[in-house]
Amino acid sequence: MKRAFALEPFSRDHNDGLHLARALREERPDAPALARAAWERELADHFAEEERLLGPLAGEDSMRLHDEHRLIEQLLGELPGSCLALGQALEDHIRWEERVLFPAIESRMTPEEAANLALETLKMEHRRWETCPSRAEIVQHRLDRLHPKA
Ligand SMILES: [Fe+2]
Ligand SMILES: [Fe+2]
Numbered sequence: 001m002k003r004a005f006a007l008e009p010f011s012r013d014h015n016d017g018l019h020l021a022r023a024l025r026e027e028r029p030d031a032p033a034l035a036r037a038a039w040e041r042e043l044a045d046h047f048a049e050e051e052r053l054l055g056p057l058a059g060e061d062s063m064r065l066h067d068e069h070r071l072i073e074q075l076l077g078e079l080p081g082s083c084l085a086l087g088q089a090l091e092d093h094i095r096w097e098e099r100v101l102f103p104a105i106e107s108r109m110t111p112e113e114a115a116n117l118a119l120e121t122l123k124m125e126h127r128r129w130e131t132c133p134s135r136a137e138i139v140q141h142r143l144d145r146l147h148p149k150a
Pocket of ligand 1 (some may be wrong): 047050065069093097
């Protein structure tokens with residue numbers, strides 16, 4: 001199913017997260033440093049925004065969302081020994097969000113909730129552009145497709 005526009009910024013973060021998860025699962029020597037940098041740049045903000053914005057829309061899944069974030073934070077603090085476990089936990093969490101949580105939220109949210117969420121996630125998207133300018137291009141292409149010029 002096509003991802004709701006309001007959730008796309010989270011899904012773009014997930015692309016980065018899956019690359020990181022792979023580096024961790026393969027125990028690449030630079031993976032712990034990559035994970036710490038990702039936490040500072042994107043992950044801490046991503047978790048906080050998911051809990052703030054999606055928690056109220058997630059129903060009974062909000063507990064799992066919260067618990068898995070805490071587990072991943074804990075494993076980050078246990079690097080480098082936790083490399084493999086962190087990679088697996090991060091990948092499993094992203095897959096669950098993409099396959100279960102996000103579709104559930106998409107099917108439940110009202111048009112007003114979707115509009116409010118889109119405003120908030122767009123602010124998060126703009127924060128990403130400071131550290132990842134290529135995302136601005138991706139989003140511009142996406143907007144061009146949504147609103148083709150006459
Ligand atoms: Fe999450
Ligand atoms: Fe996420």
